[in-house]
Amino acid sequence: MESAEIVAHIPRLRRYARALAGDSQRADDLVQDTLERALGKFHLWRRGSDMRAWMFAIMHNVFINQLKARRELALDEAVEDGLQSAPQSDPLELRDLDAALRRLPAEQREVLLLVGLEQLSYAEASQALNVPVGTVMSRLSRGRERLRALMSGAAAAANLKLVK
Amino acid sequence: MSNITDIDLHTYADGQLDEARRLLVEAHLAHDAQAAENVRVWREQNEALRALYNPVLNEPVPRRLLAARAPRGRWPYYALAAGAMGLAFGLGWMVHAYRVDGSVETAALPRRAAVAYAVYAPEVRHPVEVGAEQQDHLVKWLSKRLGHDLRIPVLTQQGLELVGGRLLPGGSGPVAQFMYQDSKGQRVTLYVSRRDAEPRDTAFRFSQEDKIAVFYWIDGKLGYALSAEMDRARLLTVATVVYRQLNP
Numbered sequence: 001m002e003s004a005e006i007v008a009h010i011p012r013l014r015r016y017a018r019a020l021a022g023d024s025q026r027a028d029d030l031v032q033d034t035l036e037r038a039l040g041k042f043h044l045w046r047r048g049s050d051m052r053a054w055m056f057a058i059m060h061n062v063f064i065n066q067l068k069a070r071r072e073l074a075l076d077e078a079v080e081d082g083l084q085s086a087p088q089s090d091p092l093e094l095r096d097l098d099a100a101l102r103r104l105p106a107e108q109r110e111v112l113l114l115v116g117l118e119q120l121s122y123a124e125a126s127q128a129l130n131v132p133v134g135t136v137m138s139r140l141s142r143g144r145e146r147l148r149a150l151m152s153g154a155a156a157a158a159n160l161k162l163v164k
Numbered sequence: 165m166s167n168i169t170d171i172d173l174h175t176y177a178d179g180q181l182d183e184a185r186r187l188l189v190e191a192h193l194a195h196d197a198q199a200a201e202n203v204r205v206w207r208e209q210n211e212a213l214r215a216l217y218n219p220v221l222n223e224p225v226p227r228r229l230l231a232a233r234a235p236r237g238r239w240p241y242y243a244l245a246a247g248a249m250g251l252a253f254g255l256g257w258m259v260h261a262y263r264v265d266g267s268v269e270t271a272a273l274p275r276r277a278a279v280a281y282a283v284y285a286p287e288v289r290h291p292v293e294v295g296a297e298q299q300d301h302l303v304k305w306l307s308k309r310l311g312h313d314l315r316i317p318v319l320t321q322q323g324l325e326l327v328g329g330r331l332l333p334g335g336s337g338p339v340a341q342f343m344y345q346d347s348k349g350q351r352v353t354l355y356v357s358r359r360d361a362e363p364r365d366t367a368f369r370f371s372q373e374d375k376i377a378v379f380y381w382i383d384g385k386l387g388y389a390l391s392a393e394m395d396r397a398r399l400l401t402v403a404t405v406v407y408r409q410l411n412p
Contacts, residue, residue, distance in 0.1 A: 007230060011400075028226055032228055036233065113213065117210070141170060144205075144206050
């Protein structure tokens with residue numbers, strides 16, 4: 001039974017989900033829903049194709065649905081662009097990378113994590129997210145810039161504290 | 165100068181650039197301090213993400229994830245069981261979630277199981293006391309000695325045939341060891357010990373005992389440890405099948 005192979009991916013799905021969702025309870029909810037859906041749709045998996053990329057695609061759909069259900073879907077790109085040029089608000093709250101990730105729009109966070117954490121190729125990330133590679137690249141580029149701004153804001157704030 | 169784009173730089177930072185283009189980018193970076201700084205920052209971000217989240221890979225796997233089943237509707241029979249199991253595990257997991265389990269008993273389980281594996285798995289002539297051909301006798305005998313009904317998982321779909329089993333001395337009484345092997349002679353053992361302490365359940369935990377990988381968990385009055393010299397992902401697959409068969 002090849003569907004048993006699905007569980008072998010659990011540790012890595014959990015790592016990605018933790019980074020994506022933040023707290024561990026929510027992350028494991030996400031993994032559980034993903035596993036259930038993968039088992040239910042297992043007949044749709046193309047034998048020989050990369051099961052991991054397939055499972056990330058399922059997790060992406062589950063994640064987006066959960067965000068919609070909670071009405072937390074990321075700011076759309078237009079609003080986000082506006083924010084990017086606006087001065088960063090309360091950088092003091094950004095204690096660490098995890099907090100900074102929470103402040104990225106979900107779609108940028110997903111790309112950043114699939115590529116940076118899970119080391120998927122751009123083509124695999126594009127399949128998992130069901131968007132063109134060009135979109136992956138633009139989200140990656142903007143996500144990285146935003147993360148950098150957030151982190152340097154945090155660092156600047158920390159330095160300020162030290163100097164005082 | 166060269167027509168290096170931002171996309172090239174990201175692709176380079178992620179190690180996804182082909183050889184020819186990579187050399188071009190490196191030449192470009194030598195002259196463009198801003199681009200080099202960007203690449204450095206992006207790589208640092210990747211490394212920081214891995215440093216922050218890689219520890220999740222080594223956490224115990226919550227049971228509810230191993231018990232995940234296809235959602236209801238597709239296979240009605242399964243669905244019913246899944247609903248009941250989901251509820252049971254949901255509740256069980258909530259009760260036990262993140263209870264720190266530092267008991268001596270649980271810590272000793274994977275070690276003892278790994279030692280028993282190391283002693284008997286290489287055995288050519290006498291790997292077991294009672295062979296698979298006498299399976300009924302094996303189950304009755306070991307159940308009687310442990311004072312608890314035992315079941316022997318069927319792992320043929322995982323390519324593992326039962327070799328047989330034996331009785332072993334444990335930390336506080338008799339222990340059962342069931343042995344399986346695949347077509348290449350790779351062996352897997354299931355170590356089952358009876359606990360005198362309060363019945364309880366734990367998450368799936370993993371322990372690497374030298375070359376031997378062990379997944380272990382406690383289920384009511386029994387402690388289980390599945391051991392083998394195999395990679396962790398494959399052993400987790402087998403452990404999940406074992407777990408499901410023991411908790412139908």
